[in-house]
Amino acid sequence: MGKGIKIVTIGGGSSYTPELVEGFIKRYDELPVRELWLVDIEAGKEKLEIVGSLAKRMIEKAGLAIKVHLTLDRKVALKDADFVTTQFRVGLLDARAKDERIPLSHGVLGQETNGPGGLFKGLRTIPVILDIVKDMKELCPDAWLINFTNPAGMVTEAVLRYTDHRKIVGLCNVPIGIEMGVAKLLDVDHSRIRIDFAGLNHMVYGLDVYLDGVSVKDRVIELLSIPENSSFVRNVEGQGWEPEFIRALNVLTCPYHLYYYKRDEMLEKELKNFKEGTTRAEVVKKLEEELFELYKDPTLSIKPPQLEERGGAYYSDAAVRLISSIYNDKRDIQPVNTMNNGAIASIPYESAVEVSCVITKEGPKPIINGDLPVPVRGLVQQIKSFERVGAEAAVTGNYDTALLAMTINPLVPSDKVGKAILDEMLEAHKEHLPQFFQTVDV
């Protein structure tokens, strides 16, 4: 990396890209990016050009020597990369809308990363990620893969189980969001808060919370037991925990826990969106269209503030912060998805977990907080089982395995309903699930 860093962003035409570019600009002093390759597929060409032009304008305005390349040829981009980030969406927002609407039409939660929707996003995404890893092994074997593509837990699990590439980090903005929320709740600067995170992606708990190094968990839990405080993270809103429940649980939850500890209420809310045509994909689709209209403006040379409403807040910060910490061997503590290696007892060593890690040049190293509390152990294990079986289904394209993953998901009410959803979703996503439809000549 002597001559500066080469970054490759798969899914470079994403509406998030300006955040990422902003992140690189802000940290150029410590993270001398030489080349930024934005890669996308044919179907995303137009967006890639819009976003790519904006990226170039932003860098030009900042007066930096980062060279932006736009390409549809992934292999050309990957050659000798230092970091590869992935933020693509197989099937675009239309696929997400199906992930949300089909389960809901069966009375089951439809969501991008949880339940049947999460499973299908995994089934579509994992084969592509494994292909990218295959290319990386050939073209840039020492590069780090920084994956933001959801479902990050299942995707990281798949890379750890089905490849020998170990330089992968799954990234999520949920933990940062929780830290931000706690900071706001306590009315202190974010930098003074640290949380011991442990669990899985979108199933992560804060086991302890520190303000200036002193545990303030009891105080935070007490504040969270006041209903108006309990949902402090954008994107998913809750109605507040029953105070006695959150006190007895005695750990910080993440917004996605609402789907499990408030299953009925969340379902009801989503069903309302379903009927009104305002599921998240539908909302985001409109937001994205507006964003791309903004991006097209040739006088725009900064990240437009409207992007923050998109829902990916802190992603840019999380991603560039992580890359910088690896590059600079910063040894700061960040919650990421990585190989468990014993950080959480009762989860296999080789599985992916989301835990606070110290970030070194050698990558993230989980720090140890002992075992998960008894009350949360079960749900974490259950989602891990779901992720493992789901990853297996994605790789094998086996129908029975997919039904198994579907049925053991705690949001799916039965094998029968699961099968109905599975059949309809397989058909709907057929184009992006070749592994389930290939005719094999024997």
Place this chain on the structure above:
Amino acid sequence: MGKGIKIVTIGGGSSYTPELVEGFIKRYDELPVRELWLVDIEAGKEKLEIVGSLAKRMIEKAGLAIKVHLTLDRKVALKDADFVTTQFRVGLLDARAKDERIPLSHGVLGQETNGPGGLFKGLRTIPVILDIVKDMKELCPDAWLINFTNPAGMVTEAVLRYTDHRKIVGLCNVPIGIEMGVAKLLDVDHSRIRIDFAGLNHMVYGLDVYLDGVSVKDRVIELLSIPENSSFVRNVEGQGWEPEFIRALNVLTCPYHLYYYKRDEMLEKELKNFKEGTTRAEVVKKLEEELFELYKDPTLSIKPPQLEERGGAYYSDAAVRLISSIYNDKRDIQPVNTMNNGAIASIPYESAVEVSCVITKEGPKPIINGDLPVPVRGLVQQIKSFERVGAEAAVTGNYDTALLAMTINPLVPSDKVGKAILDEMLEAHKEHLPQFFQTVDV
């Protein structure tokens, strides 16, 4: 035990007692019972006398020298006992009816050992069991406690966690029922079938099935994937597994798994019973009344065949078989609830599990089959978390802990619904839950 065995049965006035007596009669040659003490409480005095008289007639008819004692004084009975069996029901069938009907009135499964009903049966039962253990430590410290009282998993967990008595075995007729069902399915004698059981009480899986020592699991799974075969155990009827699901799960399930893998369908069925006033407690209450009418008949001196419809089939066989195996050091293999000690990885050593054990004079020793399959690990862990938190709530009488147990149960849809059910059930069972209502003088 030189002069013959002393058995004490707590809850001796139960309708099941004739089965137990029959079991002792059948095996008198190998199990020389000298005294059988049937113990009950004041409220059960009448039933105790009816059942006790029948027991005496049965033994007289068999021409055996077993002396039957009826008493309301537990301590007198326990003195120097060899085996203590527990089959009582705190609050009788009325309490069971509440356990079933209150959750259903909130649209949540109401069942004796699962979900909110299981939790409340535990909250009522555990303090009594711990009292019995306390008496045993004083009066018969070397006696075995053979517990059939449900929820057997949570009860065994409580004894292992909150007492130092280790001579406890939790017994259930579900595994025997599964073996019987498999034998019938294969049209072979029960004695030729053996199943490797592992899991928790009412959450037990058959990891492998042997016919004459040769694995026939694939064949059995194939048979079970035919809907009409899949529910072969009395008491809880299902509608058959989706064939692809059971094939991918690739282990034998127990009937209670229907509540988890067919949550909606089972709920619908129970709601129908709820509306028709035919929940299990209501049905059983009628059955019991009929049984006690039969028992009163002074000419009856055998176990009446109608008892088999009651639902406790094989219990007698299971209990007496277990006592005989311990007494005779038979070293046969039986599935029971005992301390895990490493038999199931990822469940703590000191927790209760239901696993195939070799039964020796020193008690049951789990046999090892390796770890649980990935797809079932999550649900088992989740129920174990529920059992541990529930046992803690039973011992402490802490409201928040009880709400936590309620909410982490996979059948309860949210903390809010859980709280509503909890509050209503606490009030309804107030009389039998002193630990939640005591005024503590400080």
Place this chain on the structure above:
Amino acid sequence: MGKGIKIVTIGGGSSYTPELVEGFIKRYDELPVRELWLVDIEAGKEKLEIVGSLAKRMIEKAGLAIKVHLTLDRKVALKDADFVTTQFRVGLLDARAKDERIPLSHGVLGQETNGPGGLFKGLRTIPVILDIVKDMKELCPDAWLINFTNPAGMVTEAVLRYTDHRKIVGLCNVPIGIEMGVAKLLDVDHSRIRIDFAGLNHMVYGLDVYLDGVSVKDRVIELLSIPENSSFVRNVEGQGWEPEFIRALNVLTCPYHLYYYKRDEMLEKELKNFKEGTTRAEVVKKLEEELFELYKDPTLSIKPPQLEERGGAYYSDAAVRLISSIYNDKRDIQPVNTMNNGAIASIPYESAVEVSCVITKEGPKPIINGDLPVPVRGLVQQIKSFERVGAEAAVTGNYDTALLAMTINPLVPSDKVGKAILDEMLEAHKEHLPQFFQTVDV
């Protein structure tokens, strides 16, 4: 096995064979052996014929229909076998003498299964066992491999790690010997004693001892703390434990523990034998010559009593008892070497351990006694590390790995001494260690 059982004994020319034959004769009623194939190599042809003739005479005298085949062609023998027993010695007693004498010449314990001698016996034996397993996979994939060939722990580890054959049981007469010794100490019949064994081959501990199902461990430990009682097993004599030591250790030891807990005294004794030319191999060689003289006698048609002095007492009983228990699904408890699967915490699931198992038609299933006591955990782990590294060296023929195995063995005083012994032994056993001397063409 409908037409009777086919047994194949590799190393059939061994002096132990008459014991085995006697075992089959004694149990013919329950174990209908149809064919017994004694297999040996060219160098053992004469012995095979002597022993084979005796075997035939024994069977004829017993009036049984077992057909004895003698062959040098292993593949012919293995075809459709039901049980394969292995009791061969690569390099015969001359190799054993080197295993004993070379380490002793460097002032290090020389012994057949411990220290450098054990390592080299493993290095010679493992490739042959893996070859046999390869043949079995082809010719009798459902047969059980009953291995008595030492070092049984390292050999079983190698089969479990480097093949996918799981039907292997490593057998040792040490645990039976301990049970016999305890029975004698308590002056009761052997059948009334049962011991919970756990550990590794030749590193096995008795965690508890039962007389008629009641723990008598304290009494036995107290008896063992009387020096004259402490070494009750033939073959290896000790001088008695320090009473305070054995009381604090509080478990039963096996004779081989003397090499570790009385390292200096045992070494001194062996050095005396070394000087006098009376190491075990040298003694046994003479015994064997005498035995074969006896075997030649055409009027001999029983196992001669002198064989008992040979040191393999109870082997016949152990082996045939095990085969019969598997064949008859006896579910009795026997200590054997099998896959750990969680029976001993802190030893990997897939490693070989020696533990009490219930013997079923599906093979041995470890029974659970919780974790090893703290004081013995370290030594067991150390020998397991030695076995694993040794097995790897045997398979790879890697010099460095062999030196590592040698040096981490607790009987070897340093890397330097280890290297000197290694070099001399490699040269001495060159003929039987082709994997270390192959020229590889690249």
Place this chain on the structure above:
Amino acid sequence: MGKGIKIVTIGGGSSYTPELVEGFIKRYDELPVRELWLVDIEAGKEKLEIVGSLAKRMIEKAGLAIKVHLTLDRKVALKDADFVTTQFRVGLLDARAKDERIPLSHGVLGQETNGPGGLFKGLRTIPVILDIVKDMKELCPDAWLINFTNPAGMVTEAVLRYTDHRKIVGLCNVPIGIEMGVAKLLDVDHSRIRIDFAGLNHMVYGLDVYLDGVSVKDRVIELLSIPENSSFVRNVEGQGWEPEFIRALNVLTCPYHLYYYKRDEMLEKELKNFKEGTTRAEVVKKLEEELFELYKDPTLSIKPPQLEERGGAYYSDAAVRLISSIYNDKRDIQPVNTMNNGAIASIPYESAVEVSCVITKEGPKPIINGDLPVPVRGLVQQIKSFERVGAEAAVTGNYDTALLAMTINPLVPSDKVGKAILDEMLEAHKEHLPQFFQTVDV
């Protein structure tokens, strides 16, 4: 700590104190020490005054506002302390000389922290540490105990097992020494090297080595296989590893490993010292006398360079660096002794281990590197067993337990020799081992 930090140093009269003082002076900017209390016992009063005066002169010369207090009253000192460091030696160097010479007189390694000497240092030290912790719970419950007193592993184990104080860190200069040695070997600055340490105190391995974040383990191992490089740490000199051994071991060792992997050679060397009256205690005693002569010089107001020869090099740096990292929440990575909590599989969660930790205001948090390599797992487990049994003996004063600890130590050749050493050492250290000699009135 608003008004500056209060440090209490138990054993303040130690010859090491000037290093510590130098450390505080060097880092005063980041670590504003307000009070330094040097505590000692009556017997150490003279040394305390000498060292205390030097400390005052050093601080005065540096022109800092640190107030130095000298006292024999521990309780007065502990009141409201922020950090307590312990560097005392029960029985002074005379006791150390016995720890070294008595085992050697029996032909067994005599060393301060390994073998019988290490056990006895633990037996003398642990009761005193537990007393200090008891005082801390009362007088400064939130203070950190930074323990340098050896045997740091057994001492930390004892605090974790026998108290509920969790704010303890066991510190050792060995890991820093290894890092320094590697830096020198590679001819780079120490700050560019980081090593993943895992194991136990004085039994720690470097699992990987990074130069500027890139693994250079293979290169370092290759360099270490050159004999003249292999012993790069002062205090204990070795003769170089057999190249094939260290290559196959494939991890970095610490100097104390020489006692295990070069047992005979190290013993021979120590026996030579024994005969010449130059065991370490004897050498150090002379060094200390010389040091105290220097310290007395009223014109001396810096740490005299001769102290570096004393053998405690880097201690000052390690201790003050650790205190500063906790105080400043530096989150840097340091190898310390702390509760395992899953960092090393197969070692219990609640045991002490020496591992690389990230140092936060909440204390050290182990970072995860997966399991220990197979070849070293056994020895680590064995020393952990020794430490646990030794700690138990120290607390209970039980003779049998002490003999058990002695005998399972890999440096002790037998229970018999162990008993002889135990008896002689108990007698020799009688004054400092009241727990073994108390008359208990019953």
